[in-house]
Amino acid sequence: MSAVTKIERFTVSLTIGETRVEIAGLHRHGTGTPLVFLHGFGSTKEDYVDVIHQARLADHAVLAYDAPGCGATTCSDLDVISIPFLVSVAEHVLRAKEIERFHLTGHSMGGLTALLHREHSKVT
Incomplete structure (x- = not known):
């Protein structure tokens, strides 16, 4: 199997509470469980590309x-x-991209976000 190296840029406009957020992201389609990456403070999505x-x-x-x-x-x-x-934000982006099941990886700030997302998901 050869690696699929095509990745596409996307934007998602969100309103969370009263705050407008324009998410800039990267996405690759695939049949396997999606891999979701949350970067750390001072980093960007490109750290995982x-x-x-x-x-x-x-x-x-x-x-x-x-x-x-x-x-x-x-x-x-x-x-x-x-x-x-x-x-x-993570929950809104996942919903916007229609991702329900996924493997979540985070580093630093993204790691804490991932852990709290996991805890929040158990409650809701």
Whole structure:
């Protein structure tokens, strides 16, 4: 099997509470369980793009996006950014991309967001 190396850029417009967020992301279609990546503070979605060169993961969809205030994602009110806000953003992006089941990987701030998303998902 050869790795699928095509990845597409996307944008998603969200309103969370009263805050407008324009998410800039990268996505690759696939038949395997999607791999979702959340970057750390000061990083961007591009930190994870090399995953598309891994032949063992060629059948998996891939999703990575810039958190609000990072990279190419914009946020109308940077004062609202908190880990709970980032959890809400992640849930909105997953819903917008119609992803229900996924493998979630996060680093630093993205790791904490991933852990809290997991805990929040158990409750709701």
